[in-house]
Amino acid sequence: MNAQSEVLVQFQKMIEKELIYSVYQPIVSLQDGHVMGYEALIRGPKDSPFHSPLAMFQFAEQQGELYMLEQLAREKAIQGSILEHPQQLLFINISSQVLYDPGFVPGKTLEILQKYGLRPSNVVFEITERSSIEDFSLAQKILEHYRKQGYRIAIDDAGAGYSSLQAIAELQPDFIKIDRSLIENIHKNKVKEYILETFVTFAQKMNISIIAEGIEHADELIKLTRLGVHYAQGFLLGRPNESPAKVQDSLKILIWQHRKVQGGGMTWSIGDLKTPVKVFDNKVQVSEVAEYFKKKQEDVGVVIVSEEAPVGLMMRDRLFQQLAGQYAFSLFWNRTIDGIMDGSPLIVDEFMSVEQVSQMATSRSINHLYDLVVITSNGKLAGVASIRTILESITNVRMESARVANPLTGLPGNLQINRELNKRMSENKPFHVVYADLDYFKWFNDRFGFQKGDQLIQYTADVMQQAIAVCGTPYDFVGHVGGDDFIVISSTKSPELLCQETIRRFEQGVQMFYEEEEWEYVWDRIGNKVKSEGVTLSLSLVVCSCESPISLEHISQTAALLKKKAKAHQGSIYYFQNIG
Structure with missing residues (x-):
């Protein structure tokens, strides 16, 4: 062979x-x-x-x-x-x-x-x-x-x-x-x-x-x-x-x-829109669900579950359409609901963005376009959201984002920053605040022009977000205070590592903005001549343990003192202090 x-x-x-x-x-x-x-x-x-x-x-x-x-x-x-x-x-x-x-x-x-x-x-x-x-x-x-x-x-x-x-x-x-x-x-x-x-x-x-x-x-x-x-x-x-x-x-x-960061920091998760919903086991009889809809005229749908996990959806209109046929009533009335439910409804995790859910929901067939969206938390039912609620929230978020986001970086501005800080303090869980400020930015702007200055601001915004991506958590926040000042609010277990990564990334790329020019001195904001290689980054890390009450003023004052220390030091650096 x-x-x-x-x-x-x-x-x-x-x-x-x-x-x-x-x-x-x-x-x-x-x-x-x-x-x-x-x-x-x-x-x-x-x-x-x-x-x-x-x-x-x-x-x-x-x-x-x-x-x-x-x-x-x-x-x-x-x-x-x-x-x-x-x-x-x-x-x-x-x-x-x-x-x-x-x-x-x-x-x-x-x-x-x-x-x-x-x-x-x-x-x-x-x-x-x-x-x-x-x-x-x-x-x-x-x-x-x-x-x-x-x-x-x-x-x-x-x-x-x-x-x-x-x-x-x-x-x-x-x-x-x-x-x-x-x-x-x-x-x-x-x-x-x-x-x-x-x-x-x-x-x-x-x-x-x-x-x-x-x-x-x-x-x-x-x-x-x-x-x-x-x-x-x-x-x-x-x-x-x-x-x-x-x-x-x-x-x-x-x-x-x-x-x-794509949506300018104003992205909501679908979990923010969830509302309670009536639940039935997948083995209950069709008659029980129909009787419920007759009593509760305002309910448009119910979720069908098996061991707390959603496995189907039964919309009111579809159920009564199913029962309206000549022999349908006698055929289905005593059968279990899993035989006629929608076994493939749109089920999404509570942390998925509203915009992503909206895209998924509106791309469904016309027959299912207005079906409820089922929301889960760790695989268990958390609630539902209607198409109307989802679309209204997207409109509101876009209007709010356009009104208060920083126009240069698209990051959340002071209104959202204060809102986020108040939310963190009310939760009474440890968090960290990093204030970032560029040193000698005025000198850079005067020497290279405002267009290059804007690019350096955008670069710094990217650096902050990239550092959070590597060292932060999914719930961290990056905001643009204004000018060359930024803020990070984080729950990371390694806040110092976050600062180190931010500085490393900034130093790695800032050289490309200098167009191969050379100098020995720069000028600070008040016109003093300072020996420096160029723009550097000063970070103030305020570690909020939340073991005792703290205020916005306390965080702000601590950050200001740390910033003063950092700016007195040559080169990019961070200083930190524990409060509360």
């Missing part, structure tokens, strides 16, 4: 004995750092030439066995699925060639899903670029059939070639996966950044979600988060595995901080 025949025998044995298995790579939300779903990646036996999926699928294609392999791969992906709750998604790869295979029977996948307790709403078919789509009109018909059953569609490898862009235009997928070639070193490449910005803008207009693939470095993650990319996947966030992933807390903080 020659080598080629041996390999074929090995391949046939692998298929017959179902020796392939699935590993799962997490896809993470760049709004809150939680795992949105998993991509199923097929592997062959570890000691065979088919362990690599590329080798396996290439060989199957050459032998005309691609459909058989993909069918088995789909079953293995579903069989080993590690989805942790009904809102997570399972991304299953299918090559465009398989769409046209007469054996690609629409009902087959549904049978497998039902066998393992999943629904079509959990599945995203990811069309890979192993071969480009040849007949778009036929592909559209096939995919539309799947969409009607509840499946979603993703186009893989976008940005890697023209064919994927054509597929996006023709198939209008639910997700676009951006190829690693466009993501790699995006924080250093402005052309890549502009291309991705175009993708994000286009996707927003089309209600399509963007998934960036192949993220390996924190700087790439930061750039993608700040560009408004929806989801991310890559070794940095989690390697393919056979068990559920846990995203590192440090990466969640990174995502939170860079997400929050």
Whole structure:
């Protein structure tokens, strides 16, 4: 037997004995750092030439066995699925060639899903670029059939070639996966950044979600988060595995901080809008829910739960429409509510931003557009929000942000700073305040011009936010007092490390503003000649233990004394003091 025949025998044995298995790579939300779903990646036996999926699928294609392999791969992906709750998604790869295979029977996948307790709403078919789509009109018909059953569609490898862009235009997928070639070193490449910005803008207009693939470095993650990319996947966030992933807390903080600064610091979380809702167990009878709606005319919907976790939604109008048919009343009245509830409502974590929830809610089908949004806290029901409440809050936030944010940096101004400080003091929990002030900024402005001065102010704002992203917590706050003065309000356990990181980042980049000029002396605000290499950063760290009452005046006075000390010292430095 020659080598080629041996390999074929090995391949046939692998298929017959179902020796392939699935590993799962997490896809993470760049709004809150939680795992949105998993991509199923097929592997062959570890000691065979088919362990690599590329080798396996290439060989199957050459032998005309691609459909058989993909069918088995789909079953293995579903069989080993590690989805942790009904809102997570399972991304299953299918090559465009398989769409046209007469054996690609629409009902087959549904049978497998039902066998393992999943629904079509959990599945995203990811069309890979192993071969480009040849007949778009036929592909559209096939995919539309799947969409009607509840499946979603993703186009893989976008940005890697023209064919994927054509597929996006023709198939209008639910997700676009951006190829690693466009993501790699995006924080250093402005052309890549502009291309991705175009993708994000286009996707927003089309209600399509963007998934960036192949993220390996924190700087790439930061750039993608700040560009408004929806989801991310890559070794940095989690390697393919056979068990559920846990995203590192440090990466969640990174995502939170860079997400929050996009809206100028006025972003609300959906949890701020939650209201109580009537709850029913998923095994109560339809009659009990209907009787409740008859008594409570003002309630538009109820949440269906199983062990405190929401598993469905029953809207009043939909229930009574269901019962209005000729035989529907007798058919459904004594059945359990889980048989007719909406089993895939929009369920979001309380910390997700209102704007993100609004995008998700308004991209639902017209039949579900005005359904309640279910809000959870640590996986348990926290309340609901209506579409009207969500849209009103966005309008109010934008008006408030435009009115009080600093026009240069977009950071919260003094009104919001005072509000945040009062909130922290009322909570009676330890927090830290860092006041930041640029030294010799007036000299810099006079020498290099106000435009460069504005750029240095914006750079300092970025430095403060980046330092918080690395050393802070998801609930930290960065504000712009005015001019060259900034404030950070943080609950980090390492406030000194936060100051050190701020100074390190500032010093690392401030040199680029000097245009290679040289000088020996600068002038301070009152005109004194001072020996200095340029603009430096003075930080005052006020550690508020909250063991005894403190006031805004006390914090302000302490910070002023520390600032005086810092400014008397040459170079960038911080001084700290404990109060309360």
